[in-house]
Amino acid sequence: xxxxxxxxxxxxxxxxxxxxxxxxxxxxxxxxxxxxxxxxxxxxxxxxxxxxxxxxxxxxxxxxxxxxxxxxxxxxxxxxxxxxxxxxxxxxxxxxxxxxxxxxxxxxxxxxxxxxxxxxxxxxxxxxxxxxxxxxxxxxxxxxxxxxxxxxxxxxxxxxxxxxxxxxxxxxxxxxxxxxxxxxxxxxxxxxxxxxxxxxxxxxxxxxxxxxxxxxxxxxxxxxxxxxxxxxxxxxxxxxxxxxxxxxxxxxxxxxxxxxxxxxxxxxxxxxxxxxxxxxxxxxxxxxxxxxxxxxxxxxxxxxxxxxxxxxxxxxxxxxxxxxxxxxxxxxxxxxxxxxxxxxxxxxxxxxxxxxxxxxxxxxxxxxx
Amino acid sequence: xxxxxxxxxxxxxxxxxxxxxxxxxxxxxxxxxxxxxxxxxxxxxxxxxxxxxxxxxxxxxxxxxxxxxxxxxxxxxxxxxxxxxxxxxxxxxxxxxxxxxxxxxxxxxxxxxxxxxxxxxxxxxxxxxxxxxxxxxxxxxxxxxxxxxxxxxxxxxxxxxxxxxxxxxxxxxxxxxxxxxxxxxxxxxxxxxxxxxxxxxxxxxxxxxxxxxxxxxxxxxxxxxxxxxxxxxxxxxxxxxxxxxxxxxxxxxxxxxxxxxxxxxxxxxxxxxxxxxxxxxxxxxxxxxxxxxxxxxxxxxxxxxxxxxxxxxxxxxxxxxxxxxxxxxxxxxxxxxxxxxxxxxxxxxxxxxxxxxxxxxxxxxxxxxxxxxxxxxxxxxxxxxxxxxxxxxxxxxxxxxxxxxxxxxxxxxxxxxxxxxxxxxxxxxxxxxxxxxxxxxxxxxxxxxxxxxxxxxxxxxxxxxxxxxxxxxxxxxxxxxxxxxxxxxxxxxxxxxxxxxxxxxxxxxxxxxxxxxxxxxxxxxxxxxxxxxxxxxxxxxxxxxxxxxxxxxxxxxxxxxxxxxxxxxxxxxxxxxxxxxxxxxxxxx
Numbered sequence: 001x002x003x004x005x006x007x008x009x010x011x012x013x014x015x016x017x018x019x020x021x022x023x024x025x026x027x028x029x030x031x032x033x034x035x036x037x038x039x040x041x042x043x044x045x046x047x048x049x050x051x052x053x054x055x056x057x058x059x060x061x062x063x064x065x066x067x068x069x070x071x072x073x074x075x076x077x078x079x080x081x082x083x084x085x086x087x088x089x090x091x092x093x094x095x096x097x098x099x100x101x102x103x104x105x106x107x108x109x110x111x112x113x114x115x116x117x118x119x120x121x122x123x124x125x126x127x128x129x130x131x132x133x134x135x136x137x138x139x140x141x142x143x144x145x146x147x148x149x150x151x152x153x154x155x156x157x158x159x160x161x162x163x164x165x166x167x168x169x170x171x172x173x174x175x176x177x178x179x180x181x182x183x184x185x186x187x188x189x190x191x192x193x194x195x196x197x198x199x200x201x202x203x204x205x206x207x208x209x210x211x212x213x214x215x216x217x218x219x220x221x222x223x224x225x226x227x228x229x230x231x232x233x234x235x236x237x238x239x240x241x242x243x244x245x246x247x248x249x250x251x252x253x254x255x256x257x258x259x260x261x262x263x264x265x266x267x268x269x270x271x272x273x274x275x276x277x278x279x280x281x282x283x284x285x286x287x288x289x290x291x292x293x294x295x296x297x298x299x300x301x302x303x304x305x306x307x308x309x310x311x312x313x314x315x316x317x318x319x320x321x322x323x324x325x326x327x328x329x330x331x332x333x334x335x336x337x338x339x340x341x342x343x344x345x346x347x348x349x350x351x352x353x354x355x356x357x358x359x360x361x362x363x364x365x366x367x368x369x
Numbered sequence: 370x371x372x373x374x375x376x377x378x379x380x381x382x383x384x385x386x387x388x389x390x391x392x393x394x395x396x397x398x399x400x401x402x403x404x405x406x407x408x409x410x411x412x413x414x415x416x417x418x419x420x421x422x423x424x425x426x427x428x429x430x431x432x433x434x435x436x437x438x439x440x441x442x443x444x445x446x447x448x449x450x451x452x453x454x455x456x457x458x459x460x461x462x463x464x465x466x467x468x469x470x471x472x473x474x475x476x477x478x479x480x481x482x483x484x485x486x487x488x489x490x491x492x493x494x495x496x497x498x499x500x501x502x503x504x505x506x507x508x509x510x511x512x513x514x515x516x517x518x519x520x521x522x523x524x525x526x527x528x529x530x531x532x533x534x535x536x537x538x539x540x541x542x543x544x545x546x547x548x549x550x551x552x553x554x555x556x557x558x559x560x561x562x563x564x565x566x567x568x569x570x571x572x573x574x575x576x577x578x579x580x581x582x583x584x585x586x587x588x589x590x591x592x593x594x595x596x597x598x599x600x601x602x603x604x605x606x607x608x609x610x611x612x613x614x615x616x617x618x619x620x621x622x623x624x625x626x627x628x629x630x631x632x633x634x635x636x637x638x639x640x641x642x643x644x645x646x647x648x649x650x651x652x653x654x655x656x657x658x659x660x661x662x663x664x665x666x667x668x669x670x671x672x673x674x675x676x677x678x679x680x681x682x683x684x685x686x687x688x689x690x691x692x693x694x695x696x697x698x699x700x701x702x703x704x705x706x707x708x709x710x711x712x713x714x715x716x717x718x719x720x721x722x723x724x725x726x727x728x729x730x731x732x733x734x735x736x737x738x739x740x741x742x743x744x745x746x747x748x749x750x751x752x753x754x755x756x757x758x759x760x761x762x763x764x765x766x767x768x769x770x771x772x773x774x775x776x777x778x779x780x781x782x783x784x785x786x787x788x789x790x791x792x793x794x795x796x797x798x799x800x801x802x803x804x805x806x807x808x809x810x811x812x813x814x815x816x817x818x819x820x821x822x823x824x825x826x827x828x829x830x831x832x833x834x835x836x837x838x839x840x841x842x843x844x845x846x847x848x849x850x851x852x853x854x855x856x857x858x859x860x861x862x863x864x865x866x867x868x869x870x871x872x873x874x875x876x877x878x879x880x881x882x883x884x885x886x887x888x889x890x891x892x893x894x895x896x897x898x899x900x901x902x903x904x905x906x907x908x909x910x911x912x913x914x915x916x917x918x919x920x921x922x923x924x925x926x927x928x929x930x931x932x933x934x935x936x937x938x939x940x941x942x943x944x945x946x947x948x949x950x951x952x953x954x955x956x957x958x
Contacts, residue, residue, distance in 0.1 A: 052859050078862040079870075085863040091856035095878050104874075105864040152864065162863070 003028045003160055003192035004049060009058030010070075011044050018044045020216035021058065026160075029190040031183070035203040035239075036213035042196045043164060045213070049194060050085055050162050051078035063159050079108075084153030085162040088169065090145040092137045098124070098148050099133040105156045123155045126185065143174050150182065154191070161186075163195045167202060179206055200240050204228060212236050229291075230277055230361055237289050237363065244295075244335050246288040247365070248272075250280045263362050269332040272308030274360035286362040292325070293338040294359040297351055309354035310335070317347050328353060409787050412775065416794040419836040423809030424797070427660075430653035430812045447654030456636070456655075463632040466546065466621070467614025470553035475607055477554070478561035481708065484701045485562075486569035488692045496705040497566070498948065503712040504559035505944050507897030508552070509914050510933040512623040513921055514716030515552055517723055517930075519543030525719065548624040553617055555712045560613070561606050568602035574690045601673065608670035612663060616802035618900035633659045634804045634900060641808070641904065653812070656805040663800040717937055723930035741927040751932065753909070754916040757827060758896065761912060765834040766891040770884055772835065773842025778876075780843075781850045782858075792843075799840040806836055807901035814905075825907040833901045838891040845890065849883030850876075882950055889947040896936070 004026040011019040019041040026032045034042035047053035049060060051067065054075055060068040062083070067076040084105075093101055099120055106116045124130040127147040132140065140148065146166060153161055166182075167175045183206045186193050197203050203210050204224035212219045212227060220232045231237040234245065248265035253276075256262050261276045265288055274288050290308075312330035324339045328351065337353060339345050431448065435441030484490050485497045503511070518525050519541045527539040542548065576598065580590040621632040631639070633655065640652040694701060727736040745751055773795070779785055780792040798806060810833050814824040823829050853876065861871040899914040906915050913936065920929050 050859075050863050052862065077868075078859070079865050079867050081863070082865070083863050085860065087856045087860055089854055089856045091854070091860035093857060093861075093875060093879070104861070104866070108865045108870060156865070 003030070003063060004194060005059075005061040006045070006049070007059045007061075009045070009048060009055045009060060011041070011048060011053060012056050017216050019048070019055075022213075022216075022218045024211060024218065024221065026192060026194060028192055031186055031193045031195065031206060031208045032211060033195045033197060033203040033207040033209070034211050034213055035197060035200060037198060037239075040213040041216040042198075042213050046162055046164055046194060046196045049160070050083060051076060051081050082156075082159050083162055084156070084158035084160075086146075086149045086153050086164065086166040088165040090149040090166075090169075092140070092145050092148055094136075094138045096137055097133070098129060098135050098137060098140070101137055101148055102152045102155050104152065109156065119155055120151075123151045126154070127151045142170050143178060146170065146178055150185075154189070159192065161191045161193045163193060165197055166195075168197070168199070175202070176205075182206070204240075212239060214239075230275075231289070231363065232277060233363060234287060234365070241292065242336055244290040244292065244333070246290065246333050248274075248286055248288050248362075250282055250284045250286055250362075252282060253280050255279070265360075265362065267332065270308060270310065272355065272360060273357060274362040275358070276362040278364075280362070285365050287365045289361045289363060290335075290355050290359060292336040293323075295335065295337045295353050295355055297326075297328075297337050297339045297343065297345070297353050299352060308360065309352065311350070311352050314345055314347050314349045314351060317345050405785065409779070409785055409791070412779065412791055413787065413794070415772065416776070416791060416839075419832060419839065420794050420797040420801075423806060423813040423836070424801070426812035426816055427653050427656055427805070427809040429816075430649060430808070431657050434650060436649050436812075436815070447650035448658075450648075450651045451655050451658055455631075459631050459633055459636050462621075462625075462630060463615055463634075466549055466553070466632060467611050467617070469546075470550045470557055470614055471607060471610040473550075474554045474557040474610060475561055475603070477558045477708075478565055478606075479603065481558070481562050481705060482566040482569050484705060486566050487690065488694050488698065488701060490694065490698045490701045490705070492702065496702070496709075499709040499713070500705060501559045501563055502709070502941075502944065503555050504563065505893050505940050506556070506713070506716075507899075507914060507936060507940070508556050508619040509623075509897065509899055509917055510720070510936060511555055511712075511716045512552055512619050513917070513926070513929050513933060514719040514723075515543050515548070516623055516921075517926060518715060518719050519548060525722075544624050544628040546628075546630060548628075549620045549630065552620040552624060553614060557610055557613065558708075559712070561610055564606045564609065565599075565602055568599060572598055577690055605670060605673045608666060608673055612666050612670065612800075615659070615663065615666075616804075616900075618802070618804055622899075634802060637804050637808065638900075638903070653808055656808050659802065660800065660805060663802070667800040717934070720930040720933045720937070723927055724934055726927070728927070741931050745928050745931045748928075750911065751916060751928075754911045754913045757830075757910060758913040761827065761830055761834060762892045762895045765831050765838065765895045766888045768831070769835045769838035769842045769891045770846070770888045773839055773887065774846045774880070774884060776839070777843045777846035777850055781847045782876075795839050795843045798836045801836075803833075803837055803898060803900035804904070806833060807904035810836075810901070811904055825910070827910040829905045830902060830910060830912065833905055834895045834898060837898065837901060838894050841894065842887055842891055845883055845887035846880065849880045853879055885950050886947055889943050889950075892943060893940070896939070 004024070006022060006024040008021050008023060009019060010017065010021050022041075022045065024032070034045055036042045044053055048055045048068070049062070055068055055070050057070045059066060059070070062081060065076075066074060067081055068074060093104070096104070102123060103116050103120045106119060111119075121130055121133065124133055127150055129144065129147045129151060132144065132148075137145070137148070146169075149166070153163075167179055170178060179202055195203075195206065204227075207224055209221060210224050210227050211221045214235055220227055220236050222230075227236065228240050231240075237243050237245070246267055248267040250263055251266050251271075252264040254262045256275075261279055263274045263276050263280060263286070265272055265274055265286060267288070272288070274286070276286070280286060310328075310330035310332065312328040312335070314326050315329045315334075316327035318325045319341065322341060324341050324343065324345050326337050326339050326345045328335050328337055330353075335353065345351070430436075432443050432445070433441050434444055434446060481500055485493050485500070490496065517523075519527075521527060521539045521542045521544075524539075524541065524543075526541045530540055531537060543551065572595070577590055577594055580594045581587070585593060615632075616634065617632075618634045618638070621630065621635045622638070624630075625632060626635055626639075637652045637655050637659075640648040640655065724741055725737055725739070727738050727740070776791055776795045780788045780795075801809070810829060814829050817823060823832070857875055857879070858871050861875045862868070866874065897914065898912075899918065902912050902915050903918065906912065911919075913932065917929055917932055920932075
């Protein structure tokens with residue numbers, strides 16, 4: 001039984017379709033992230049689950065209860081959905097102390113005083129904020145407000161925890177730290193979490209599954225690795241990093257044991273192998289996706305005989321610390337490569353590059369969405 | 370303007386979902402849609418009774434030849450009567466005086482605002498409190514004080530002049546055009562100062578710094594960046610001041626009428642109170658004419674004010690550029706103190722001095738007396754007026770703020786149908802001078818069916834004060850709501866609180882300091898109100914301002930001084946409470 005079930009859900013604002021008939025099932029204890037650019041409908045989706053926004057089509061269930069069904073005009077208000085939510089702005093009430101903020105969901109539910117005290121302090125300990133219980137809320141730093149917001153969302157053990165870009169207001173260092181801490185906490189407590197972000201690294205680092213959204217639709221749902229290595233379309237592929245997309249034609253297509261396909265492809269002045277998630281006809285055009293960090297780079301002598309290999313000249317180089325991003329002009333395609341920093345790649349160097357077996361993934365060129 | 374845009378931009382992709390936040394939030398109430406519709410209708414009826422009803426009665430009065438309840442006919446005689454050569458002069462007086470006071474007041478206000486917000490003048494915080502104080506003093510008090518100070522025969526200023534120069538000439542005569550302008554400026558300048566100082570302070574210093582980095586000199590930056598950024602605020606305060614100048618009643622009443630200078634408000638007053646038979650049709654037609662003038666100005670002002678509302682809110686957290694004045698800072702300090710002395714110390718001092726001497730104008734040891742205090746404290750009419758004023762102040766301010774809080778909530782925080790109409794109705798009194806609203810209510814109450822005896826009671830004043838105060842109450846409360854993000858309410862809903870619980874525990878808990886500040890402001894408004902009160906009071910329901918005017922008319926300037934002094938104490942006390950509240954509560958949010 002799913003913790004959150006979204007069936008054929010839509011939301012329109014007048015003429016604008018913010019969310020277009022999406023389907024999603026979040027399992028109990030699972031951490032699912034809605035990922036997409038601004039205006040893709042991810043926040044609207046989260047708000048519909050929360051009950052802050054009413055879906056204009058479809059049905060939403062939490063646990064075994066239908067909370068919203070557009071066809072049946074059923075709508076359970078947010079306060080009856082038993083959810084916890086962390087807002088992007090944290091929404092820490094400035095007129096209350098840390099303790100009062102966290103105690104709020106329990107006070108509203110009229111729990112006995114002793115129980116409130118105990119549970120609030122236990123939750124504050126969980127996020128390491130128990131020392132700040134009596135602080136007025138405005139006197140907290142961003143990271144501390146974040147912890148209070150999480151404590152408040154967890155304190156009454158909600159069925160589902162909703163998080164709306166909770167890390168986006170923190171600086172980069174704190175963002176990583178808070179993200180890791182939260183993921184550890186989520187695993188330990190086994191809370192079902194629905195998380196919204198536009199940051200692909202955050203999504204991959206935290207989630208069990210990632211839902212990529214664009215233009216109000218879901219493009220792909222899958223584990224972070226799957227989304228990253230085996231995208232279904234160019235849009236999904238382009239959302240992570242700056243991949244190389246090479247035009248090619250299929251020369252053969254063989255099924256593999258795992259349900260995928262093994263292709264031989266012929267590009268402009270190169271041949272090679274690629275894997276694909278669907279069957280292609282011989283002669284069909286494909287886009288071959290090669291991640292910059294999957295390309296080997298070396299001198300003429302060190303890389304030899306590989307099939308997808310090019311010789312070229314470095315035309316652009318940016319030192320990034322752990323690695324160096326270079327652009328290489330070959331006779332055919334221009335390729336972005338993430339080279340080890342130790343290589344000391346310089347503009348003008350002649351290099352040879354190659355894609356190792358398994359480093360290429362083929363998708364339909366028209367699947368632009 | 371730039372500040373507002375940046376702030377909007379930051380919200381980015383949320384704007385679409387935010388725009389519908391209210392609807393989402395209140396979708397929860399969908400089941401209670403009927404209750405909501407009843408609520409909106411009730412609100413509409415209350416506001417319509419306070420604004421539309423007197424307005425339509427005004428129209429009726431201007432078209433009907435006799436007062437309500439008397440046989441008469443519908444005609445255009447009232448409008449024909451107002452088209453006279455004298456009234457052209459009245460119109461020129463009204464608009465001309467308003468311009469004449471707006472331009473110097475605005476210049477002075479800009480200078481003072483600059484001194485307080487952008488220079489290193491010592492004790493700026495204290496200066497700000499002192500400079501704004503005259504705004505909270507009822508104009509009727511300063512008018513009476515200046516009437517004594519600038520009196521041609523026995524005024525202190527002229528006596529001092531004669532003592533200094535040894536001549537017998539009297540250079541100052543407040544009963545003149547100059548006197549009207551001088552008095553108007555005294556409360557107009559602090560009002561404009563309050564309006565402008567925040568935009569000076571809210572200016573993001575990086576806007577000016579980047580101009581300096583682009584190679585512009587300090588003066589060039591001031592001219593090309595600072596002034597242009599301030600322009601919307603300056604232009605809209607100009608319009609606001611102009612409108613208030615046209616509505617002004619006290620100054621032309623005290624200083625204009627004795628000199629034979631009439632403006633529209635005093636002309637209406639004269640037509641009703643000072644003619645053998647009150648010319649009601651003429652007065653209502655004239656009221657309608659002034660409304661038309663105001664309407665044009667308000668439309669213009671409204672367009673100018675639009676979009677400016679948010680700039681002041683985003684101002685928080687900036688430390689504006691401070692100009693170091695060096696030794697000149699003591700000059701600016703002295704200038705501010707001088708302003709305070711002229712606008713507060715002189716008139717209040719005059720009241721204090723006047724209250725202790727037997728006859729106003731004769732200040733010698735043997736004239737020293739407490740008898741006026743005794744007389745005032747033994748005067749039952751005065752006590753009744755105090756009671757009425759306090760009752761109306763407390764009840765009126767509370768009722769107005771509650772109404773304003775609800776109206777602002779409906780218009781700012783919800784997407785309910787009909788909220789624009791409610792917003793519009795609540796704004797309507799903004800373009801009705803107190804005098805006009807008074808005339809309208811006079812008719813409105815007279816036309817009410819028998820079982821509702823509002824006419825001539827204290828309720829008449831209460832309703833008029835509510836109508837007059839509502840626009841400000843709505844403005845204060847909508848500013849307060851604007852500052853609270855929707856997240857704070859939504860977060861409460863998601864964590865299990867119902868709509869009512871959220872309203873009480875989050876919204877009201879956070880907005881009450883603004884409510885209190887608005888309450889004090891409304892209370893001041895009621896305390897100082899004269900133009901509507903003078904038309905709507907009757908025996909038994911006098912308020913302090915009316916009693917003061919009556920005593921003044923009877924030549925009892927000494928007792929006026931006593932009451933005025935007591936009112937000043939009240940003003941200072943409430944202003945102190947208000948400042949304390951702003952400092953402690955609002956700045957922490």
